[in-house]
Amino acid sequence: MKVTVFGVGYVGLVQGAVLAEVGHKVVCVDVDQSKVDFLNQGGIPIYEPGLETLVKSNLEAGRLSFTSEAKVGVEHGEVIFIAVGTPPDEDGSADLKYVLEVASSIAEFAQGHKIVINKSTVPVGTADKVKERLIQVQTSESASFDVVSNPEFLKEGAAVSDCMRPDRIILGTDSEKAEKTLRELYAPFNRNHDKIIVMDIRSAELTKYAANCMLATKISFMNEMSNLAERFGADIENVRRGIGSDARIGYHFIYAGCGYGGSCFPKDVQALVRSANGVGYQARILEAVESVNYAQKEKLFEYLRLHFKENLKGKTIALWGLSFKPNTDDMREASSRVLMESLWQEGAKVQAFDPKAMDEAQRIYGHRDDLQLVGTKESALNSADALVVCTEWQMFKAPDFELIKERLSTPVIFDGRNLYEPDQLAAMGFDYYGIGRGKSLQGKLL
Template sequence: MRIDMFGDTLCAMVTAAAFAQSGHRVRWWLPPGRVARALDDGRVLYQEPGLAELVTGQRRAGRLDCRTDEPGLADPNGEPAVSEPAPVVCLALQPGDFDRAEHLAAWAGRGGARLLINQSVFPVGSTEQLQKGLREQGAATPVVCLPDTLQEGMALASFTRPHHLLLGCDDREAEVTMRELLRPYNRRRDVLQVMQPREAEFTKVAISGMLATRLSYMNDMALLAEELGVDIDVIRQGVGSDPRIGEAYLYAGCGFGGPGFSRDVMNLTDTLRRRRVGAKLLEQVLQINERQKEVLFRKFWRHYEGEVDRRRVTLWGAAFKPGSDRVDNGPALRLIEALWAQGVDVHVHDPLALPELAAWARDKGTLTLHDDPYDAARDSDALMLVTEWKAYWGPDWDDLKNAMHTPLILDGRNIYDPAYVTRQGFTYYGIGRR
């Protein structure tokens, strides 16, 4: 099947490459920008396991045609540069680009596309709005919603081996086509849940809201655990053993971030406000999360009794989660700003996210970035573990202690055994740990 993909999001890249791998012929139309420039240079900007190899391989095989040579997607008259749409058109655009989505939907409808797939992160009701616009123009193209449920850090695996797939669809023929497109990823058991488009869009943001609530709840419990002298990790295991609750997203830490997760919760909160439904719970979730992003700084401040000016601090990890090079809304950013405000010399190591972090820090403050984690820790008065990359789980404690000026560990993800680290000669602080 021939497919046109529009957008430069991670969702667009994963979907285009995966469909191409399944034998479809995909034209991927990118707007000018960093993603397009990287592809022109033979690089893949999104650092996701297996994704660069897949994109490169499908381009080499000729099934993925990346149209990055256009100055834009439209000619001076506003019409798309490609004259005729493929039978299937996918939109995985950036948030806030709904006008572009309407323009492309109209073009797909005029061109006789048999299906329009909306994967963009737009407000609830956007797919219905696209469908309404097409019907008003007399176009018969059905519009379905395939919400972006990718987990950054494992984006390709979460698309090709999904635990669940949401499909917003109210057209039988469109559902048949979608089931065929998704068949390679829906073989072990039927994980496709079909519902109305508005229901699919709402389900996606409601999932994010629920997961964020669990995380913030456990962070609140971690504060109480410290006051009661109990270990939140023991509490987590006890709570997770209850089958009504389960184990996922119960880890206390230094806050969540990411371009998708945080945005979903904020969009859900805004929707509740606009509909004049109380959003107090989710507002509290977001407030707790913002507070939690500074928890390591507060522990550092208390340890040194406020005498932190000109001290040197090392952060291990800047990406909002392991496996990603993204720092968007991540706890490292808020933490670095708090350290800067107190005159702290900040050094950072991260396996993937240093270029993104450098771009964020430009014109904000001074960061020293390191390619080696032990070089980053040299002469430091504290080491703050922010992102739980696997490379950080088993450090050489002797080398680390010898490198640091003061052997102080602030574990923002509770990945270390407090008793063991203490026996290695370090002072240890976790989140809700004894």
């Protein structure tokens, strides 16, 4: 099948490459000519495990190509994905400018019937706006359109496997023709059992937001419990194991930490809150989820400030982890950014290491005297006054604690992901601050 994907970010690039891998002929369109040239040469602008091999092999096989010409993409595809960004507007609502610009391009060049698929995360009612734009702008009387909501459910760091082996494929459509075509498109991913769920368009649009907001709610709930554990003298890890054993709750997304980040959860919670306001409803739980997460990102800095008796000026802090989660170089809304910027305001310096995100940190912050990006996790420790763990990369989970103690000026660890055992580190002479465990249990925040 001939497929066009507008947008080569995480969603569009992964979706295009995976569809090409199973035999479809895919053209990806992006307005950034330098990015298009880079991709056509086999380069990958983002880090995502398995993606580079997938893109290169399908480029070589002729099943995948990239262009900046919308006309080429529209003429090629019988199925056209819209997978461009929907960044938050000033009030937190989703900005549909890029989605509607793509709809205009499709309408301008379309001949005959096109199935237009909203893959971008968009507010309820966006499909109606896309359909309206298509009809307003179309230049050919032969053009006709079905608009489908087909939200993505990809996790950064596991996007390729999520796309190859999806839990579910949501199709929001009232068109039998569109449904039949998309069942054919997705047939290679739907062989073991039927993963396709067909529903009305608005329900499909809300399903995406509801899924991300539910996961964000679980995280913020657990962080709320960690704050209570801190004050009650409980250990949040014991609590997690206790409640996770209940099958109705489960173990997924109930790890206390220093806050969630990334391109999805913060943006989508805000967008649904604003959408709710737009229909006269106050989404109180989601407002609380956002508020708890915002406060949670300040916890590591508060621990540092209290440990060093509000005197961080001139201190050097070793930081392990810059990306918002492991297996990505994405630093959007990352807890590390909140921490570093707070430390810099107090006159502290940061020595940071991340396996993949250091180029991104350099891009964001440039060269500054109070940020040193180093080549190994061990070199980040040199003469530092404390170690802070922000991201749960595998390589941070079983470190050489004797080496850490030897290299730090003072033996103190602030563990934003609860990777280590408080009793073990206390026995080795460390001051250990976790999230809802360790020295944070001693009432120092009260």
